Amino acid sequence: MRRKKNSKRKLELTKMKLFLLCLIVFIMFVGIGRSIGEKLTSKATNGEEKLAENEEKLELERKRKTEKEKEIKNNSEKEIKKEKHNEEKEETKKDTEVVEKDVQAKEIKEEEKPIDQEKEPSNDNKKVAYLTFDDGPSVVVTPQILDILDNCNVKATFFVIGSLAEQNSDLIKREYNSGHAIGNHTYSHNYKYIYGSVNNLLSDIDKCENVLKGILGDDFHSAAFRFPGGSFGQKKQPFKDVLKNKGIGYVDWNALNGDAEGHNIPKDRLVQRLVQTTQGKNKVVILMHDAGAKKTTAQALPEIINYFKNQGYEFKTIDQEALNGF
Known part of the structure; x- marks a missing residue:
């Protein structure tokens, strides 16, 4: 009878140990899962932040490119206007020289x-x-x-x-x-x-x-x-x-x-x-x-x-x- 009781107590202790072991293992898995989840969340957040940062960089690059194109266009227009002005100035100078030479020739002759x-x-x-x-x-x-x-x-x-x-x-x-x-x-x-x-x-x-x-x-x-x-x-x-x-x-x-x-x-x-x-x-x-x-x-x-x-x-x-x- 006493043996039977002892055997029953050992079985209950064993079950208790197994339960505690399972509980510990469960808690460990929950902790690991949470850690992994936090890491994954952190990585995802970092990825989103990096993506947003990259988009900002791309937008900034696009703006710079647009401004550069505008600057090049404005400079080109200014250069064209300047060249046109110089051409007109040169043409006027040539016309004046032709006029003066023509007048001189006519005066001498006439x-x-x-x-x-x-x-x-x-x-x-x-x-x-x-x-x-x-x-x-x-x-x-x-x-x-x-x-x-x-x-x-x-x-x-x-x-x-x-x-x-x-x-x-x-x-x-x-x-x-x-x-x-x-x-x-x-x-x-x-x-x-x-x-x-x-x-x-x-x-x-x-x-x-x-x-x-x-x-x-x-x-x-x-x-x-x-x-x-x-x-x-x-x-x-x-x-x-x-x-x-x-x-x-x-x-x-x-x-x-x-x-x-x-x-x-x-x-x-x-x-x-x-x-x-x-x-x-x-x-x-x-x-x-x-x-x-x-x-x-x-x-x-x-x-x-x-x-x-x-x-x-x-x-x-x-x-x-x-x-x-x-």
Whole structure:
């Protein structure tokens, strides 16, 4: 009986040990599982964070790429604009050089021709000098010439280029308010364009006229028109015919100071050339220039004015009445 009880107790102890062992093993597995779960969760979280970080990096890279593309595009556009501006500047420089060379050649060849090939100036004995200045206004030379004219109480005629008048409207107003005459010398002074067709010339004349009206008022009308390079030669005949039909008066010159032959020509040489080309003429229309490069023209002007005064000339501006006398 006692053995039986002992055997039963041992069995219960064994069961208890087995239960405790199972419990320990269970707790261990639960702990390990939790640890693994935490690690997996941590890895997943880290993965998500890394993924989000990578996405942020990619987004940042995309933004940088977009900004870089915009910068490249803007730089390209700026470069294109700069190149275009330089091309236009170079083209304008070439046109100016061509114009000056063409004017120089025409002046040398035509300097002794009359004001208009079809009509001689009036033959009366009254001496009249018409001082005319082409290719302005310019910010340096034009004010100097205006100062000299004011000091000498002499009026002149300025044949202005419309594109330059737009840039120097104050000088146009000063010329007009000082009692000088203002003539039309085309808007562009681009020989290739204006002499490309009759319509081109008329369009350029109208454009210049509109610029002057915009500065001086709608009632303003140019005193006269002067062909860039003069109206000399048979090639200009169709252009002259159209202007005549439209009632646009034009005037050339029968004397000059030679300032179109180059830059910074010594003033004594300019005066000498003028004296030579005015000999034996009672009415003289003198070609000079107030472009920016003609600084010595302003320097020679006081002596030129004194020469005409000493020779008994009266100074006048070109207007419709004067045109009728040519």
